[in-house]
Amino acid sequence: MSGNPLIFSAKFAPQIRAERVQNNKKIRALAVVLPQFHPFPENDEWWGKGFTEWTNTVKARPRYKGHYQPQLPADLGFYDMRLLQTLCDQANLAKEYGLYGFCYYHYWFNGKMLMERPLQEILKSDRPDFPFMLAWANENWSRRWDGKDKEVLIEQKYSLEDHRQHATYLCQKVFSDPRYIKIGGKPFFLFYNTHIIPDLPEAVKIWREVARENGFDDLYLGGIITSSEFEVNAQEVGLDLVIDWQPDWSHLKIIPGLIQRIKNKLGWGQTYRKIDYAEVVQRMKSKPSFTQKHFKALVPGWDNSARRKNDAFIMHDATPELYEDWLDHTCKTTTIYSEEENFLFINAWNEWAEGNHLEPDKKWGRAFLETTKKILSKYA
Template identity: 40%
Template structure:
């Protein structure tokens, strides 16, 4: 293995009030609203999660963003992947934080973009585990004028010296690689080359075993990354077929009812081995490392969650990920960290009252050992 591994952490630019959230959820709503009102659903459930070193921060404050970078550097994170929301015809959400980063040149820390190309819904969770969705804003792909407008914005970011590039190709992740029209992919790649780069390093995010890596590579993506959060999309369940998955879901909810525990619980101390597979050794795959997960602040009893997720098991998980990439070329020794600060999904590295800097220290320790 080389002497440096790129650790690119997903970053949610949401922790501040904004007009759309005020309209949809009430004045002053931020991600902290769900985090703060979360309830423990069973004995020993680690909720609510309380931030430690940075407190309930407001991302509009530059000092907070600088403090985040200092913690990220301490952990061994080498870049942030800011979630980027472009819904079509120039409509963006949560844009002001990244705009500020781009405009001011601060923090002086590498970054790239992940296009979160999905519609937003207000979900009402039902007692049987189903949900009813109210569309808040739709992701659309209007065509060539939208493509040009979007690319003009992306190019400003690509040209920033902090922007992550692989072999002089800007790194761009697509959250939903299935829905994006091939025309967007081809034009973005062609225009990036026309702007003087050696191409566009397109990363496809795969969330289901039914999605084919081969098809995505054929469509123009350079690499894929697998999000194996678990639950109903795990490969083992996928093999059961539709009827089998339905029966398993009934079993989950019956078990949850009897044990008085949320039905979609996974034991991280056993499951973390499933987060890295032989597929991650391929040069066209970027492994994902995940410290912890608990979606119940957003979705309550029906949320998926991991129990027994501790810094120690995360450390072991990172070592397995490092082992998967050790034989790759130096420029392909990359890990995606999901996530730096997804507090509403219990999916974060930042210090909290329970673990302090535990996850930061675990990553740092694993990188030191893995690079020996």
């Protein structure tokens, strides 16, 4: 080798660091948490006194032979997320099985919040000692719980001023919490339906500006891609990266035709769409990886027949072994961008009425959690 060795070292240092990170891969898994497991006034008004996610969960019944319903909780029982003890029990269980933290869904409608009670309980206490972050579920609040998507209960409206108000609230009340997940000192925050936010580049600038006004160097902003057809270019709109979310409905290619959709909605004939979870795993493993900077995601199952009388979607026969195969593949193919940019999302921790949960149930017990720990321990 000729030339100045110091110049050579400086030139290839970034490449060497990147290779070192990949060869000693460490992954931090975040489980997505739905805070719908407690009564609040709007739910009482819309669904009846005392309604929570458990109300739908326990009403589920099998639609066909071999259909696993109802899916009922085991170790944690029918908990109430207004209780700090519940939040601590969830965090302790997640920590025991190798999860790094929780990503809570956050609901904001022009200054009005829904289901904020669990987060408020966490912020008021130093417990649980468990990292957390937020994903803004920026969509209309509709009767999606029973399949009536078009009946809007609270409309999600957008304005640049509302973005400023929203960012200010979070910077001052939430992001400063020492347990809040940060990357390079920057609070990590997600937009769920990134593609529907008007004036997104300008909105992102406002979020970053507000963060700096409130003492942060910046924010680390991600855009969730809920379907391959809604992909957003993070660099073009000013985001740090995107999340390759699951389920990726368009890539599953099971969207029915118009006539079948009408029949599903009206309950004529078969009232559900079904795909084997094994096929989902194979399709997602063969799916082309995003070319832009991204974090990956996967689901331990899916069955929203507890919510939807008609047009339910079911991933049939989700087993810990198949989930292990998917999780192992996801970890192996995850790109680690830096020592702090190494997250993976498991959707979800507790979507009980969507048949999508890591929390122990009556059939599998802690098997999905044990599998999670088995795979993640390779990357701890």
